Amino acid sequence: MNLDIIVFFIYLLAMLGIGLYFTRKASVSTDHYLLGNRKIGAPVTAISMQSSSMSGFMFMGGPAQAFQEGWHALWYAIGDAGGSIVNLSVLGKRMRRMSQLLGALSPIEYLEKRFESTAIRVYGAAVAIIFLFAYAFAQFIAAGKALEAMSGFSYQLALVIGIGVIVIYTVAGGYLAVAFSGFVQGVIMLIGVSIIGIMVLPQVGGLSGLNGQLAAIDPTYLSIWGRDLIYYGQWGVILGAVLIYAIGYMGLPHVSVKHMSMEGADTTKNAILWSAGFNQLFTFTPYILGLSAIILMPSISDPEMVIPEMVYMLFPGIAAAILLSAIMAAIMSTCDALLMQAGTTLSRDVYSRFINKKASHKQQLLVSRLCILIGALSVLLWLYTSRQPFLLL
Template sequence: MNPILISILAYLGATLLVSRLAARRDSAGQEFSRRHFLGGQFMGGGILALSLVATYTSASSYIGGPGAAYKFGLGWVLLAVIQVPVALLTLGVLGPRLWTLARESGAVTILDILRDRYQNRWLLWLSGASLVAGFLGMIVVQFTSGARLLSVVAQIPYATSLLLFVSTVVIYTLWGGFKAVSYTDAIQGLVMLVGMFALLIGVVGQGGGLANLTGQMSQIDPGLIAPHGPDGFISWPFLFSFWVLVCFGTIGLPHTVIRVMAAKDGRAIARAMVLGTLVTALVTLMPHLAGALGRPLVPELASPDEIIPTLMVELFSPWMAGLMLAAPVAAVMSSVDSMLLQTTSTLVRDLAMQGRSFSQTQMKWLTRVTTLVVALACTLMAMDPPQMIIWLNMAAFGALQVVFLWPLVLGLFWSRARGEAALAAMVVGLVTYLPLTFLKIKLLTLHAIVPALLASLLAFVLVQGVVQRR
């Protein structure tokens, strides 16, 4: 059998083992929905940091991002490290207040927080529908990315690799719920660090050192070592838009915010801010730098997105390459499991359970069936993904930000904030963002996320002023 495939199968098997052990440690005394969807407030600083970073890091960080660095050079590496403060912002801005509110109210999901804070039914339905729609699109992208990666490097049919990847994620998500997902995400974060460190060392060693590699890049195109890339592609408006989309706006991403609610205490949050920032810096810098420096080593590629798996296969033995390829596989898995779990929690706990009473047994079966249905639907779409799937992914990424960012932040820090204002911010944000995105309209050369968040904030403030005057 292919050594690469054996190594990857061993990694997937280890992931299932960890999830099973985590499931056994779960507290049987807790309510099922709280145990399965949040796991209680159990995360120490280390697990919180690794889990948060691993969840945020997806296929784009190991496939698309390094591919862009391969094409545009060191300027794209500088652009990528803009997202380093993600953990610092998410934990520092929302951390203490969100954790306290979750503990006092017993909230399990993001919609629980919004329900307790605003008491607005329409807001809950819009945010729930947005979360499900956004995550479905992003899950399809992650399924597709993971399956393509396994298919190419392990030389197995795409359909087989898709079923292998999906079944692993679904099994350990069903087995242990949020706690299993968090522990496996933490381990996957470590796998990313080790794999990318080994790859970067291998690239630098193979290329004769940094100076030699950058010299060769300059000979190919001087723009590859310029801060703004070839032909000044990375402009200042582009830099600002990218920072808003992949750094500042991530404060409002539900699948990263939910981790804050599961922190053990304030000390864990403080430790995770420091460790999470360090880990984010490493897992962002190393793959992007390897992609850029790989240009002289692999000057011809059918697609820039192939640079990381190509470097792994060409620089290392099949057994070692298989182990290292666990890093991008881990990046995909650590994102998709959280999205799958939150999609299920929204459909079951936040929408289906409203006004209804279910026994613990009924909750378990409803949760399992819903998880399987969501996974099956996304798998069928991933079998033949649409050509514009990457744009749908980015659209979903930004749409979740315009829906959740201001209602979460202002709801936590503005005591008088009302549900009408939060709902207006969601509606105006979506109405601004989606047309600008799909029609590819750039106001002042800025990405759609910038005017959409500004319009959303303005709508929140204006409607809040009107409501307060009543």
């Protein structure tokens, strides 16, 4: 086995270790397993929130979009950069305080108790389960695709390895494992993309050199309307590109649950500073790397593989393995949060609410873990037997 593959597997084992470390604490109570006993501080809240919301799109879909559309793709980055500020400012303090007063342990339960409507819980649980697993489906494909490129394993084997590690540490360590692994993965994402950006930008002459070369190829790459002015005059498209992330995070259960797990309502202020700083340093770089690929690798067959190809082009084996761990970090930080929230919804909002209202902590814990395991394995089995294309979200 190559040394760079060994380095990468050390990273996977480290993530697994985090999950196993928190197994005992997660088993203390339902509150511990589902919300980390509401003791998550500002740095972990902020960074894990951002890493879980950004997903594999930032390392694969975002650069591909910039490669295809030009500077227009940066509208999404602008919304993303401010999304955490809006999200935490609007929901953070209120949701943390109210969720504890109401005794809510999931976003769906919070909505039911906040608005005193059983219908909200039924509808919310159904929608959340469907789309959380659909989103996880996309991340599974991203994980398999990324690990296949990094390791040289078959797509099916890459799926089993990547998703297997995610499922094990999520099932074992619960929310604490998801939160702290998300923090570590967020740091890896930031360091990784920063190093890649520092190495790539001089190759294209900095931003001014990049723009000059793009203009020479096709001036519409520099337009706010996209390449070939495909969105010319469509301000609604631009507004939507900004708002989809600027306000969209508030509607994601695996992101909004971060508010409920904070150490206290006052944690919100520091969490805003941490997340805003992270976003400004991280968000724009993947798109700029996608633009740089137009110059450096114009004939690349799969634009979603822009960053992996850049890493292999510029860095030796071990360094490439370390940097490519950032891609898996982005995917894993979202995938574990999605699986955790799907399990929470099924156990807390369906089983404990409608099937067994007197379910003990141990029963809820068992059901949550089984739901995560069965749901993940079902999707994995389908993907293993049929390599289907799916849009990265």
